[in-house]
Amino acid sequence: MYTIWTAPEQLDGPLGDDVIGYDVQAPDGSVGPVVRLSPVPGFDHLVIDAGVWKFGRSVVVPAGMVTAVEHGERVIKVRCTREEIKDAPRFERDQDTGDLFYLRRLGAHYESLTAAAG
Incomplete structure (x- = not known):
């Protein structure tokens, strides 16, 4: 079952600490490097240093x-x-990336994108 908080199965397992420092690429360009991963079980996410384009x-x-x-x-x-x-x-x-109120709002935002994409 798909959930916004779980990496797709085709990725060869969960995202691990070995991806810290990897560059995150959106279809329209670089977002920035991964600086940490979620410490919250069930809410897997990447924290990315968006740098200049997001004002630090x-x-x-x-x-x-x-x-x-x-x-x-x-x-x-x-x-x-x-x-x-x-x-x-x-x-x-x-x-704190464990703020469940924030994570619910964040999840709703990204779920709306996947719903719109069909």
Whole structure:
């Protein structure tokens, strides 16, 4: 069963700490490097340093948005665009990624994208 919080089965297992530092690529360009993964069971997500295009902020992308992991190139591809990531509920660098209220809002945002895509 698909969930926004679980990486697709075709990715050869769950996303592990070995992807920290990988560049996250949206269809329209680089989002930034993975700086940490979710510590919350059942809410797998990537915390990404969005750097300059997001004014030094981090962004969060649920694992269910990942479409491919290319270990040789150290790249993670996601299905959402940079604009869709920018439109997600704001995440502060020092924010606790275990905040369930925030994670529910974030999940609703990304689920709306997958519903619209059909």
